[in-house]
Amino acid sequence: MKIDLNCDLGESFGRYTLGLDAEVLPYVTSANIACGFHAGDPTVMAATVVLAEKNQVALGAHPGLPDLVGFGRRKMQITPAQAQADVQYQVGALAAFSKNGKLHHVKPHGALYNMAAQDYELARGICLGIKAVDPTLILVGLANSQLIKAAQDIELPCAQEVFADRNYLADGSLVPRSQPNALITDEQTAVDRTVKMIQTQSVTAIDGQQVALKPDTVCVHGDGAKAVAFVQKIHAALLAADIEVTAL
Template identity: 55%
Template structure:
């Protein structure tokens, strides 16, 4: 793997609903280079979607759709038994909603990243992965697909001819197979901002990350996720940006990076 000189930093945004407004998004958007905006199923509503797209446009942050499962009570993080056709329909519907807000605000949708359980299910289920990639391609083949590096979803994106960004996680622990440790297990979320930032830079420089059992997981990342709803998200983003600067790695949107161009 070539040494990384650029990396995208993506953050989940707009994850409120009604009177429950997202907290801290404005601060996070000063630090992230791409935003994954909730599209109304696991979180988000029309007003929040509009406001978040407008904030991204004002700050030059790449706008992405963050489609999830229709489970607001579980924040889209509970597995649901859905068919490939249902996954396709859900993703098309949610991309279309956010795409309309982007157009109305004078900007463009740049990427799609499934949320929560839908993302994790598609990482290991080829049928769901192909359905999601096909949904993105049919809505707009110019959109990039963000997918767990080395996963079925990443492979589906490439099969569909999409620009596919391999995604790594700054604040999550890994299993030896490259999947994420489920949130209900101890140590699944890395709360120490300094440790998470240092671990992420080492991963980008070395091409692997230690798994929870001590084994090494190979990672070729085009984008790094920091969960916007994390308690220490802003602190982690600040420390990550500083650690990247010291390592000579530039933070820039995937859509503008050389890695993005090479995946056409």
């Protein structure tokens, strides 16, 4: 049994620093790097790629909606064609900073991710944008979502993602961040549930229902006060449960 641990990184901007990228990287296997639309800038992108390569983690793009002020978490009216172009632009930009001009995976960010998880045509636009840059890139999307279906339909490699610190609804979607129970704030609860999700290939929704899923990768967040300790705990718990932590 194996699993990938991914983290969203490179979300600083100019003189504003966000996240504990250097501290978290030793404990994850994949990095999703912001591409300048919702966070990050060219200098931050370049530095984060160097940091990720130094730590020998899989290099991924984290394209979002063009909304720096809202950190890409606000819904926007966007057509599938616009999503395709925006994603292609961001993925291509990040790839240019890597040593060999190639990336490993792409994970949409925030509202773009959540919208595409439920909107097949938007998801297809995102997948086409990724495929236009490199058809071998792996699309990372919410388990059982339209993102996964769209990737499979156009024969784009994909990986099903679960979240260590987010609660789920009965339909398999994430509880919106606007709701008070969106996040699991108790570290041990999150760690135990993550291990159980991988072992049982299911998660308990907030109404008690069991949701079947087949996780390939777990998202851990590196921007909280206790982020590093949390990631360390999850990494250690997975190894203790004989689950290999390795890139996709």
